[in-house]
Amino acid sequence: ESLNGEGKYLFPGFIDAHTHLREPGQEAKEDIASGAAAAVKGGFTSIIAMANTEPPVDSRGLVEFVRTQGARAGLARVYPLGTVTKGMRGRELVEMLDLKEGGAVGFSDDGHNLQNSEVMRLALEYAKLTGLPIVSHSEDENLACGGAMHRGKAAARLGLKGIPSSAESIMVARDLMLAAETGGKIHLAHISCRESVRLIREAKERGLDVSAEVNPHHLLFTDRDVDLFNTSLKVNPPLRSEEDQEALLTGLLDGTLDMLATDHAPHVWEEKARPFAEAPFGIIGLETALAAVWQRLVVPGKLSPKRLAEVWSLAPARRFGLPGGTLRPGSPADLVLFDPEWRERITSDSLASKAQNTPFLGQELQGFPTLVWVGGEPVLRGRQLCPAGDGVRHR
Numbered sequence: 001e002s003l004n005g006e007g008k009y010l011f012p013g014f015i016d017a018h019t020h021l022r023e024p025g026q027e028a029k030e031d032i033a034s035g036a037a038a039a040v041k042g043g044f045t046s047i048i049a050m051a052n053t054e055p056p057v058d059s060r061g062l063v064e065f066v067r068t069q070g071a072r073a074g075l076a077r078v079y080p081l082g083t084v085t086k087g088m089r090g091r092e093l094v095e096m097l098d099l100k101e102g103g104a105v106g107f108s109d110d111g112h113n114l115q116n117s118e119v120m121r122l123a124l125e126y127a128k129l130t131g132l133p134i135v136s137h138s139e140d141e142n143l144a145c146g147g148a149m150h151r152g153k154a155a156a157r158l159g160l161k162g163i164p165s166s167a168e169s170i171m172v173a174r175d176l177m178l179a180a181e182t183g184g185k186i187h188l189a190h191i192s193c194r195e196s197v198r199l200i201r202e203a204k205e206r207g208l209d210v211s212a213e214v215n216p217h218h219l220l221f222t223d224r225d226v227d228l229f230n231t232s233l234k235v236n237p238p239l240r241s242e243e244d245q246e247a248l249l250t251g252l253l254d255g256t257l258d259m260l261a262t263d264h265a266p267h268v269w270e271e272k273a274r275p276f277a278e279a280p281f282g283i284i285g286l287e288t289a290l291a292a293v294w295q296r297l298v299v300p301g302k303l304s305p306k307r308l309a310e311v312w313s314l315a316p317a318r319r320f321g322l323p324g325g326t327l328r329p330g331s332p333a334d335l336v337l338f339d340p341e342w343r344e345r346i347t348s349d350s351l352a353s354k355a356q357n358t359p360f361l362g363q364e365l366q367g368f369p370t371l372v373w374v375g376g377e378p379v380l381r382g383r384q385l386c387p388a389g390d391g392v393r394h395r
Ligand code: DOR
Pocket: 020, 052, 137, 234, 235, 236, 237, 265, 266, 281, 282, 283
């Protein structure tokens, strides 16, 4: 079968280091198979699944469950994070070496447990034995509490309680201090404000083993976009100011921020239909993020296609030790043929995700993958999914 790639780009498979899949426990929002389908449609051949499920992924058995469900779907590779403590809001660390044996590629919070600085310190210390990073959500819950959007002029105008930038930057500073003190490896998720970028830049200049990520929505929207109380723009950390957005793009271009990641966070429509102050935080991103970044950053020349591949494939592959997307000789062929001309309207019917909480709902986006290979096998042709028969191959 011959392939005409004229006018298209061949990319290493994109890797999303920050995806919430909701299985086990909240399968009405998303399950591993629907999340893996959304991933492939959006050009991601690997996704890293966050551990804040119900229950959190706190045992080798649960790590293996997530991998098995991922392999069964036969679409994107699914790599689980374990959580750092046993049970919800636990204090006792999980058996990290055991979870690594089971296939965990790092450790994250369960939504709360890394608030405790002693738990973070012990987790960094213990994780050194595994060589895996601790993924930090970097938020001071007390400072953020009750807020619905960024604390700034827009929040004041809309009469919504704000989340100050310090709710993030204070925890970023704490995390960097604890990483320096312990020598542990840390990955800072969804950096959203300029103070955090500055702290990370300084830490990297000192040679600290830190990596950091930025979400497309923080590069594409600001708090001013919340004007119409669209809850599909309610996310945590919140959309911040234009100055923050500028600092994030500068950070992504100069290497302070290592990678892009979606923070794909599915919610059921009834919850997102609540008033802005009461709706849950989260935006889905797997099926729209690449097209939106392409249109609004790559096409205008703000981000080169080469840097795009570095920050959304090579960097996460390296940081989390994944095989896919690296294009090393002998590595599995996880590839994406990307058509910059392909246009698609995002609707509840078009989405493979179970959730619809995307700010792009009803809009047409341009630039989509038309052929995706995982482990040398096509899993998307045209825009149709074709799951591998024995998905188990994709380990
Ligand atoms: O918007 C968010 N949604 N931010 C988070 O940190 C968690 C996530 C979720 O799990 O829904």
